[in-house]
Amino acid sequence: MTSAATAKPTLVSLARELGVSRQTVSNALNAPHVVAPETRERVLAAITASGYRPSAVGRALRTRRSMNLAYRLYPAVDGINGAVMDRFLHHLVVQAQRHGYRVTLFDTPSYPAEIDALVEQHQAGLIDACVLTDTHSGDPRPRRLTRAGLPVVAFGRPWGDLESPHAWLDIDGGAGCEEAVAHLRAQGHTRIGFLGWPEGSGAGDDRCSGWARGMAGLDVAGLRVHAEDGVRQGVEATAALLTAGATAVVCVSDSLALGAASRFRSAGRSAADVIGFDDTPVAAALGLSSIAQPVEQAAATLITMTLAVLRGERLSAPHSLLPAHLVLRGHQPLQP
Amino acid sequence: MTSAATAKPTLVSLARELGVSRQTVSNALNAPHVVAPETRERVLAAITASGYRPSAVGRALRTRRSMNLAYRLYPAVDGINGAVMDRFLHHLVVQAQRHGYRVTLFDTPSYPAEIDALVEQHQAGLIDACVLTDTHSGDPRPRRLTRAGLPVVAFGRPWGDLESPHAWLDIDGGAGCEEAVAHLRAQGHTRIGFLGWPEGSGAGDDRCSGWARGMAGLDVAGLRVHAEDGVRQGVEATAALLTAGATAVVCVSDSLALGAASRFRSAGRSAADVIGFDDTPVAAALGLSSIAQPVEQAAATLITMTLAVLRGERLSAPHSLLPAHLVLRGHQPLQP
DNA sequence: CAGCATCATTTGATCGTTCAAAAGGTCTCG
DNA sequence: CGAGACCTTTTGAACGATCAAATGATGCTG
CATH class of the missing domain: 3.40.50.2300 (Response regulator)
Structure with a gap:
């Protein structure tokens, strides 16, 4: 109530109102165990009361992590078969969300431009990693992007280069x-x-x-x-x-x-x-x-791999093959 | 060459190497006309030589604009008809890109959670506006989100409330x-x-x-x-x-x-x-x-509307109806 | 009771950019 | 020659968070 109650609350404004330091407020959210229980309750109460939301931007600037994954959305192709990737993308978004990550889309007109686009986004601090799809034989993207410092996870085998060091998952x-x-x-x-x-x-x-x-x-x-x-x-x-x-x-x-x-x-x-x-x-x-x-499971595993890569872990299973399975239909005889 | 050539260049590091101020470097990129031509050339040359990329995060923090649009990606429904929205999304991404915007995806398990999710993302500074789809009669989202300060643009009429003040576009x-x-x-x-x-x-x-x-x-x-x-x-x-x-x-x-x-x-x-x-x-x-x-045109117009709304303009045409048109097929007689 | 952990909290610095205003320089004109 | 206008460049101050280290408070131990 000290100043404008209308202005969007920040760590500093909250801290001032509570008579504590900004770091204490920050800790109440991000490292609750270091804050005394009594203080923590008081701070958290004020946070919910004020409707405070940490600024993802301020955080990203300081931590150098955007919590964003890049995904190239290809133009809709013929169509009938495209549906698989749509389902995959949806599951990817949901799984990423579960871990605090978001998926942002992009597309590039030409093929080589994709690598540049990804590197640029990475350098601009927009993305932490990328999910590649549509891998093909001799695909230069995994190695080039990894060399450029961008963590890579691929949905699709590195055909012809199965020992490529990047993390990937594919359907068998x-x-x-x-x-x-x-x-x-x-x-x-x-x-x-x-x-x-x-x-x-x-x-x-x-x-x-x-x-x-x-x-x-x-x-x-x-x-x-x-x-x-x-x-x-x-x-x-x-x-x-x-x-x-x-x-x-x-x-x-x-x-x-x-x-x-x-x-x-x-x-x-x-x-x-x-x-x-x-x-x-x-x-x-x-x-x-x-x-x-099994696209849902694929998305879940891929996100798990991504998190591990981002943590800098050496993956125990950097590659993974999930078996496709037969779906039988009674074949209701649609006349034609 | 003064310090580490390996460290990622920033405005300050570039300015130091060039012997100019950071603002001059910034202006060379964002307001070229205020910089003396000679200086401008020198700065731009150094920028390309160093491979400098402005930090989108630093910029977002200062300008309070994330250049991101939110789009809810619904779970794949039945499927046959879903393909339209996939094409729309692709064009939306491409058009947004043309104007420096990105599209980030999200989904929420329940219906009312969508409004909360959007407001949260907005308060966190993650998004500047949102593109709503799947509007239906009595849809509370446009009004509620607008009231919460989040610019809204909808693909789909506000059925039953055609005079709703938000910007929308639909197919006739x-x-x-x-x-x-x-x-x-x-x-x-x-x-x-x-x-x-x-x-x-x-x-x-x-x-x-x-x-x-x-x-x-x-x-x-x-x-x-x-x-x-x-x-x-x-x-x-x-x-x-x-x-x-x-x-x-x-x-x-x-x-x-x-x-x-x-x-x-x-x-x-x-x-x-x-x-x-x-x-x-x-x-x-x-x-x-x-x-x-005409989803491509729809996406283009929608992005145009979004930009206008973000600029705070009063739209001359806040609503738009694009006619659907008949596509005749010779009907190659696929036997069935 | 001095010495030393331990816990809770605060402080200063920093991430990289842009805004707004100040400062420095050159030119014109009365 | 000094005032004002104009152009270019610099400076200080945010934006909102977290890291890392310092400070203060408390309890325990020899």
Whole structure:
């Protein structure tokens, strides 16, 4: 009541009103154990009464920690498959929040600009670390950013450089495909096709290898087909698989699976023998089985890793692979 | 070279090396016109040479502006329709960036907690304004947040309170539906159905009214049907429309349109006479016509509004409605 | 009772920037 | 030649917090 009751309270203004020092007020919040219980109660009461909120900016300036993580939000691509990253991002935000961190977004028009953008944000004190996605073979970002002093955590393997020293986590898509094949074999299928992307993409090849493992002991001649992602492409590629005698197919994406299911139906076969990847809303809506990525767990683990890296700990498990798993759908026969 | 060349440069360290004052360095960047051209060149050269980046935190502390906008990232809902907001968010980030602003995400478990979370972030100096989405009838957020001193800009009308003083922008879905009906009438259709959500949702009712306007002069008995969102629900509701003699249908969402298209095909009709809403990737992949929301333009305008609000300007146009428009697809006949 | 921990609290300095006002310099004009 | 105007540069003072070290108060011990 001494001065303006309307001005936003600060540590100093609160301290003055209470007749204690600013540091005592600060300690009551950040290091309660060093403050005498009686004082602490009094201070905390005043804090809640006044509605005081510590200035995150003042704190960031002094501690040199912004409590912010950077995340590049890519332009929405084709779309059907993009849904996975949206779910991931949401979980990332929630998990970060649980630990007092926030996620701030950015995007850059060109590819190399991403590294610069991140370094700039870091130098400006805007971010403490970054979460990389869409890693690919020969990706320069982890090493370059780490060298620039920016802590890096990646969602996605450093394809071709698995021993890169940065922390990363990925989904074991191969395991999911293997499970899918096992399921189909249990149903009596022996001619199980794989509809993949053109060779060379890490994730695609990984999923393919899982299918191959699952097919151990069976003849796979003609059962492996590659196509660009897309529903239409799925329709066409599936024709080849049917010709090769396939009675079921595991697809590398839901887009392709959508096409495959369509082709299966028009060939008089059941779409229940088509399995997609990513368990997108579309697959759910159309009653298609699909292999799901455990994105929630991925986000949680990734945040845990991030915190460890920020604490400067040497990670006991700097890498982590979470198995994807098959989601079976009764395949409510949506006519088409 | 005087002291450690390794330490991160600051205004003071740069000024010392150049033999000028810190303010001169600052001005060279922020107010070039007040610095003598010769000095300016020298300072700017040193800045680029040293790789100096102004500390956003120091600046934020002094200017009391964080250059951050808050955006609540909702959990991924059903999914098919969610894609619109993802595209919107991306454009929002890009547009904000163009003006030096960043977007930081948050989410809250419960509904009322959102207001508290925003106010807290504002008091902590973390955000300068917030972008609200998912507005609904009786939404308390705009007024409450504005009263708390947090500038608000909303993507979505303040349904039921169109004169609310806050800045908002929305898509005119009704206009899009009207255009869709006009297109179908031009094709010779007179029995054009509307497949909407249960009455009471602002957006849904708005779209329905657009359909009604478009149908002016025609008998609409039995041509208006409502269902919960979902592919399956779309199939069922469309049966009723066909019974009523509908030869075409405008749907309030792509999920419903997916179901409608399926039902149309199994009735031997063309899915080209089904029109969805939101132009989601699924519609594109399946070759379905759909009414698209101009999210990119929406994001750009919204950021413009935000800047004006932050400058404290009285907006000449505090509200804005952008028409949705019809996207026709040749409807490549994906068999199903 | 001096000496020494121990606990609670305060003080001074600092993080890096910008605002606002002062200071120094050059030029013009009466 | 001195007053005023103008342009450039510098200076002092915040912004709001935390770190690190100093100070004061209390109790215990030999």
